Amino acid sequence: MTNRIWPGLTFLAICAIGSGARYAIGSVYSAAEAIQLLEALSRAGLYLGSAIATASATVLALMLTLIGMLRRMDKDFDEEAYRNVDLVAKLATASLMMSLLVLLAFVLPVGEFEELPATWYKNLYEILFAGCVLMTALIAATVAMIYLTLRRVMEKITPGEDV
Numbered sequence: 001m002t003n004r005i006w007p008g009l010t011f012l013a014i015c016a017i018g019s020g021a022r023y024a025i026g027s028v029y030s031a032a033e034a035i036q037l038l039e040a041l042s043r044a045g046l047y048l049g050s051a052i053a054t055a056s057a058t059v060l061a062l063m064l065t066l067i068g069m070l071r072r073m074d075k076d077f078d079e080e081a082y083r084n085v086d087l088v089a090k091l092a093t094a095s096l097m098m099s100l101l102v103l104l105a106f107v108l109p110v111g112e113f114e115e116l117p118a119t120w121y122k123n124l125y126e127i128l129f130a131g132c133v134l135m136t137a138l139i140a141a142t143v144a145m146i147y148l149t150l151r152r153v154m155e156k157i158t159p160g161e162d163v
Helices: 002-025 031-072 079-106 118-157
Strands: none
Touching: 002 079, 002 118, 031 079, 031 118, 079 118
């Protein structure tokens, strides 16, 4: 259970940094300002979302490889090792789904909607910013969990007490 503390703290730290960044940006006062912020966010968000989607899909494939490797090794791995791999897979899947949702939202032609109320743009900006922070926090927690899982595997297969 202690293996889940570091990924949780990593997730919360990234969320706190994202909240601080949102606070530093300040309030969105008008629809025109929100549209400009959305355009700036979408440029960076498309790259961030595609990078996280790629990383998450790669992690899922590598977890399949790790499971196969664990099954073929002579060492007996405890149930915790398999739970760690399961948690990595869950986090990577959540990261992948969140990045796909954010990527889908960023393809909306934001400036083309003329009949929408001004608050719609502000709300869309808040939701997309939160989505970017959430997918970044999820992939950061995934990386922390991967480290802990690999450390557990290395402790089992490394001779001596060097790990």
